Amino acid sequence: MSGTPRILIIEDDHSIIEMLRNAFSREGFLIDGATDGMEGLALFSNKDYDLVLVDLMLPGLDGMEVIRRIRERSKVPILIMSAKDGDVDKALGLGFGADDYIQKPFSTIELSARMKAAIRRATIYSSAEPQIEPSVSVGDLELDFANYSVKKKGQAVRLTAKEFDILKLFATNKNRVFTKSQLYGLIWNDDYMGDENVINVHIRRLREKIEDDPSRPTYIKTLWGIGYKWEG
Structure with missing residues (x-):
């Protein structure tokens, strides 16, 4: 460019x-x-x-x-x-x-x-130089960081780039709590402007793809008034 x-x-x-x-x-x-x-x-x-x-x-x-x-x-x-x-x-x-x-x-x-x-x-x-990172298994999920791919119970799960970035962040930081401001800064690499909807949409869609019951998530937990954490 x-x-x-x-x-x-x-x-x-x-x-x-x-x-x-x-x-x-x-x-x-x-x-x-x-x-x-x-x-x-x-x-x-x-x-x-x-x-x-x-x-x-x-x-x-x-x-x-x-x-x-x-x-x-x-x-x-x-x-x-x-x-x-x-x-x-x-x-x-x-x-x-x-x-x-x-x-x-x-x-x-x-x-x-x-x-x-x-x-x-x-x-x-x-x-940036490409970095090959290992694959990891979490519960019934298989995450391949090098190829940006995810499988659930052996079946491919189609994620957007942002959804994968969020999943990778959580899966490599188990039990760490992320506020919405931190998530926005780490995933979007920008200052949080207080607009929660873009984060809520991505978290909801990600849950729909990786959770057996998105209304009762086992991986991405909500800490009301604080943020989210990974318990997979």
Whole structure:
């Protein structure tokens, strides 16, 4: 990527694109905008982007399908913009690969901070030397850190990258309590802004995939008012 971050905004409201273009251009970002999913994918195919902002409610090809298609060919950071928590929940939970989300209406200051953090994380990950880590077995789970894979009772479990990172953090720190602020700092590598929903969504979806009974978890325990810990 170039020294100047290039951002693709896929949003059907042209006024929002122009508002973000004006705000972020002053911060040194290069901004391209698309008002529907197909146009956004066409732009993505022709240029290298450091981050993609996607509104889930797009005409024609919806935002979740756009995310899925981008993820098939790229690890570029993707941030969801949405006014509906349920849509965010679904998009994060189905494993389409979004890295974060921001709920409408939002401040450009907060969005800018999240964008910079996502780009920073992607840069760190891409420049780091790969480290081969051992596989471990915990209960009826088999975690292969080298290949980012998980099996439950011998069957493959499909996790998003963030879900795997959370699982790895817990499984390698048994009985350690993590506050939501600590989880956000360690997994998202950013300052916690008090938005619990993104953490709650990931923990809930992770439980649904690894627990026999997600309502009575045996691995990831909630300590009300404090955070979470691993008891597997």
